[in-house]
Amino acid sequence: MTARSAPVDTRRNASVDTRRNAPVDILRGAAIALVLLLHFSLTYRLSRSPLADAIGADAVRAVVNNGNYGVTMFFVVSGYLITSNALHRWGTLSAIDLRAFWLTRAARILPPLLLALALIVGFGLAGLPSFGNSVRGQALPAAFGWLAIGSVLTFTHNLLMQSVGYFNYCLNIYWSLSVEEVFYLGFPLLCVLAKRRVLVVAACLAAIAIGPLYRSAHADDELFFMVGYAACFDAIAFGVLAALLAQTVPPPARAARTIGVAGAFALAAAYLAGIGGHEVFGFSAVAACAALIVWATSAAGAGASAGWAAARAFAPLRWAGRHSYELYLFHIVVLALMRDVLPRDQLGFAWKLPWLLVFIAASALVAQVVARCFSEPINAALRRRFDRAHATTRGVRPVFSSRRGLNGTLP
Numbered sequence: 001m002t003a004r005s006a007p008v009d010t011r012r013n014a015s016v017d018t019r020r021n022a023p024v025d026i027l028r029g030a031a032i033a034l035v036l037l038l039h040f041s042l043t044y045r046l047s048r049s050p051l052a053d054a055i056g057a058d059a060v061r062a063v064v065n066n067g068n069y070g071v072t073m074f075f076v077v078s079g080y081l082i083t084s085n086a087l088h089r090w091g092t093l094s095a096i097d098l099r100a101f102w103l104t105r106a107a108r109i110l111p112p113l114l115l116a117l118a119l120i121v122g123f124g125l126a127g128l129p130s131f132g133n134s135v136r137g138q139a140l141p142a143a144f145g146w147l148a149i150g151s152v153l154t155f156t157h158n159l160l161m162q163s164v165g166y167f168n169y170c171l172n173i174y175w176s177l178s179v180e181e182v183f184y185l186g187f188p189l190l191c192v193l194a195k196r197r198v199l200v201v202a203a204c205l206a207a208i209a210i211g212p213l214y215r216s217a218h219a220d221d222e223l224f225f226m227v228g229y230a231a232c233f234d235a236i237a238f239g240v241l242a243a244l245l246a247q248t249v250p251p252p253a254r255a256a257r258t259i260g261v262a263g264a265f266a267l268a269a270a271y272l273a274g275i276g277g278h279e280v281f282g283f284s285a286v287a288a289c290a291a292l293i294v295w296a297t298s299a300a301g302a303g304a305s306a307g308w309a310a311a312r313a314f315a316p317l318r319w320a321g322r323h324s325y326e327l328y329l330f331h332i333v334v335l336a337l338m339r340d341v342l343p344r345d346q347l348g349f350a351w352k353l354p355w356l357l358v359f360i361a362a363s364a365l366v367a368q369v370v371a372r373c374f375s376e377p378i379n380a381a382l383r384r385r386f387d388r389a390h391a392t393t394r395g396v397r398p399v400f401s402s403r404r405g406l407n408g409t410l411p
Contacts, residue, residue: 020322021297022314022318023260023293023294023296023297024077024080024081024294024297024321025317025318025321025322026314026317026318026321027073027077027290027293027294027321028073028074028077028320028321028324029314029316029317029318029319029320029321029322029324030070030073030317030320031070031071031073031074031077031324032070032074032320032321032324032327032328033070033317033320034063034064034066034067034069034070034073034271035067035068035070035071035328035331036067036327036331036359036360036363037063037064037067038064038065038066038067038068038070039067039173039331039332039335040064040335040356040359041060041064041065041067043335043339043344044344044347044352044355044356045344045352046060046064046352046356047060047061047064047065048349048352049349049352049353050349050350050352050353051352051353062272062274063272065274065275066271066272066274066275068226068275069270069271069275069282069283069286071176071232072232072235072283072286072287072290073235073267073286073287073290074176074180074324075176075179075180075232075235075236075239075287076235076236076238076239076242076287076290076291076294077239077290077294078180078183078236078239079183079235079236079237079238079239079240079242079243080239080240080242080243080291080294080295081239081243082183082184082187082239082240082243083187083239083240083243083244084243084246084247084298086101086188086191087243087244087247092197093191093192093197093200094191094192094194094195094196094197096188096191096192098188098189098192100386101184101188102184102185102188103382103386104383104386105184106382107378107379107382107383107386108325108375108379109177109181109184109325111374111375111378111379111382112325112326112329112330112370112371112374112375113152113153113177113329115329115370115374116329116330116333117149117152117153119330119333120168120170120171120333121145121149123333123336123337124145128336128337128340129340130169130170130336130337130339130340131168131169131170131336132168133145133148133167133168134167135164135165135166135167136165140167144167147160148160148167148168148171149171151178152171152174152177152178155177155178155181155182155185156178157171157174157175157177157178158175158176158178158179158227158228158229159178161175161223161227162223162224162227162228165223166223169332169336169339170332170333170336173328173332175227176227176232176328177328179227179229179232179233179236182229183233183236187240190203197244200240200244201241201244203237204237204238204240204241205237205241207230207233207234207236207237208234208237208238208284209234210230210233210234211230211231211232211233211234211235211283211284212234212280212281212284214228214230214231215231215279215280215283216280218231219279219280222279225279225280226275231283234283234284234287235283235286235287235290238287238288238290238291239287239290239291239294241291242291242292242294242295242298243294243298245295246295246298250298251295251296251298256296256297256298257296259292259295259296260292260293260296260297262292263289263290263292263293263296264289264293266289266292267286267289267290267293270282270285270286270289271286273285319364320364323364323367323368323371325375326366326367326368326370326371326375327363327364327367329370330363330366330367330370331359331363331366331367333366334359334362334363334366335359335363338355338358338359338362342355
């Protein structure tokens, strides 16, 4: 880029990046990438692949087997974005418009989720094994399938899994959506009813304290220390506190990038230390480091965000961060189809990495198509409809400034 052209490019980038926080998109993109690697490796064992020959099986396991920490990073980002955008829109948390908040979340979350569930049910009815319901090889009654779908839609899927165990290759991963949705339902209520910020902070600190205690009591069962509400709300609370801290004590602008980089190194160290043996405080450490990173980005502003966006090396992660929800919902459908077409014992050693690339490319393509042709048009239409009704009935300014969410930045 020449000096003459820099001002033009900066203005163009700023017009886009005021809607997006590029460092947060990168963090979210890294999180979904780790989740994809985990699920692929659980199916095809990357620790027994040419990649393990190149860097060592232990190194591969350290990267891919701890992918559930990626979900923890998602929870932190969710808490941060929901809180910071609520503050931006309503000024104070106690002023959140509950109807507006819940309708905007439903417009974003439900349409692609319903599409994913329809595909899973359809493939299950067609008899594809990875879409059926079974426990330890024993098929469950057909009626259980509707119970499972209902648990996803009522945000209790993690509770069903704690009761039954792992029972559906595709649906198993949707436990994290149940945690997110309970947060979406409860957090604005807490803010409106508590009225005072100090009570919201106290609730977050309580969640941060309860998380390790709960995980300690269930350290021998991953369906509790990993997927329980109390096991996950501490990560969301870290994100909420990061957003509140950013408003009252923003990081020094000159040191923000240094703080963010230090947080990234600390996050990598906590991640590579692994879940095994760190079931109690490992998730807390990952959440705290991710919260430090998102707090540091709050000092960035549009200019620094444009600087991150200009780095081509991060472009794939930025794209993955922007499409993380579609990737989350549909990558497992892609992987289940691949698993049924080519089971693990039929995939040759030398073909594991090419098959991984096929999985990543196919998941990205499906996510792009769903986002472009389904999620975004429906989301925008629902939000415009609500915006008109909201402005007409209350005589207020429009709720939405772009098609990408409340003031453009919600996940």
